[in-house]
Amino acid sequence: MSPIDLSAAEELLRQAIRAREPAYAPYSGFSVGAALLDAHGSVHAGCNVENVSFGLTVCAERIAVFKAVSEGVRDFRAIAVVGPDDTAACAPCGSCRQVLAEFTPELAVVTPDGEGGVRIWSLAELLPAAFDRTDLQAGRPS
Numbered sequence: 009m010s011p012i013d014l015s016a017a018e019e020l021l022r023q024a025i026r027a028r029e030p031a032y033a034p035y036s037g038f039s040v041g042a043a044l045l046d047a048h049g050s051v052h053a054g055c056n057v058e059n060v061s062f063g064l065t066v067c068a069e070r071i072a073v074f075k076a077v078s079e080g081v082r083d084f085r086a087i088a089v090v091g092p093d094d095t096a097a098c099a100p101c102g103s104c105r106q107v108l109a110e111f112t113p114e115l116a117v118v119t120p121d122g123e124g125g126v127r128i129w130s131l132a133e134l135l136p137a138a139f140d141r142t143d144l145q146a147g148r149p150s
């Protein structure tokens with residue numbers, strides 16, 4: 009069973025579109041919004057924040073996760089992500105997938121499907137064989 013139903017996924021995507029409004033993307037022109045639904049039903053909004061020193065840019069998804077975690081929330085159900093176009097597919101980057109997997113490896117990831125609807129992914133599907141705690145333990149010298 010999907011951890012989020014279709015109407016909840018559509019609503020979360022609408023919240024990601026609203027979360028995109030304050031995006032600061034003067035260098036790429038590519039504004040991104042993220043809406044992270046936690047296990048209690050609250051939504052944590054994020055947008056990308058760029059910097060003139062390009063490598064300091066932080067993606068919308070990581071802003072949403074770090075806001076939530078810094079407020080004591082670590083249990084998540086789903087995240088919706090949208091780029092500048094409300095309907096174009098926009099999957100989270102690899103770095104954000106790894107950060108999301110730290111807290112919820114089975115997170116549902118909602119994106120536009122490119123045809124006016126939504127697509128619901130599993131994070132495990134987007135980041136198979138993720139580096140995790142078992143790798144950390146196995147790699148330690150005994």
Ligand code: THU
Pocket residue numbers: 033036038039040055056057058065066067068069099100101104
């Ligand atoms: N970006 C995100 O916010 N999330 C992603 O998952 C992919 C990329 C942002 C970073 C940068 O500000 C802009 O999109 C172009 O890469």
